[in-house]
Amino acid sequence: MPKPEKELKVEEIYEKLSKANSVIFTEFSGLTVADLTQLRAKLRGVGAEYRVVKNTLALRxxxxxxxxxNVEDYLVGPTAFTYCYNDPFTTLKILLDFSKEHEKLKLKGGIVEGELYNAEEIKALANLPPKEVLLSQLIGSISAPLTRLVMSLNWPVNKLVWTLNAIKNEKEKISE
Known part of the structure; x- marks a missing residue:
């Protein structure tokens, strides 16, 4: 590939890296064209893009x-990048599920929201629930103690009201 073509490819990879919020590195050797087409279609559905890259150009x-x-360790052998433009965790789940169905696809690692992760860490991230679920769990764990505190603080007042109502009802019965 002539030098101007290489520079254009490097610039194209750079542009995609700049636009993506995460990039996952995979090895794809042994996958058929049909498998790759199927994977690309699934990823396109969640706003991600799967591209085979030349390691030296990707490194530049x-x-x-x-x-x-330091991504050199991940750019060995046949490499493809999955550029995530939306939710990286949905993309990770698709890649992990696809790699379970097609053992030839191997997760090498990736950069998720600015942090570099190895293959095992990427798999752990893929198994996390969606961001919305995590946020609702966090809110629930914060609000539960507060709700209990409010109920505990209201308990003496409620007990007093119930006692006064009972006394009132008792007096009404006696006066009848």
Whole structure:
């Protein structure tokens, strides 16, 4: 590939890295064209893009994009990038499920929202519930003690009201 073409490819990878909020590295050797087409269609449905990259060009783009991240170890052998433009966790779940169905697809690692993760960490992230569920669990765990506190603080007042109502009802019965 002539040098101007390489520079264009590096710039294209750099642009995609800049637009994506996460990038997952996979090895795809042994997958058929039909398998890759199926994977691309699933990823497109959640706003992600699957692209085969040349490791040397990807490394140049990464040195320009994130010089502090050491991605050389992940750019070995046939590599494809999954650029996540929306929710990275949905994309991770699709990749993990697809890799279970097609053992030839291997997760190498990736950068999720600015942090570099290895393959095991990527799999752990894929198993997390969606962000909305995590937020609702967090809110529930914060609000539960507060609700109990309010109920505990209201209990003496409620007990007093119930006692006074009972006394009132008792007096009404006696006066009748």
């Amino acid at each position: 783009a990464f040195k320009k994009f994130m010089p502090s991240k």
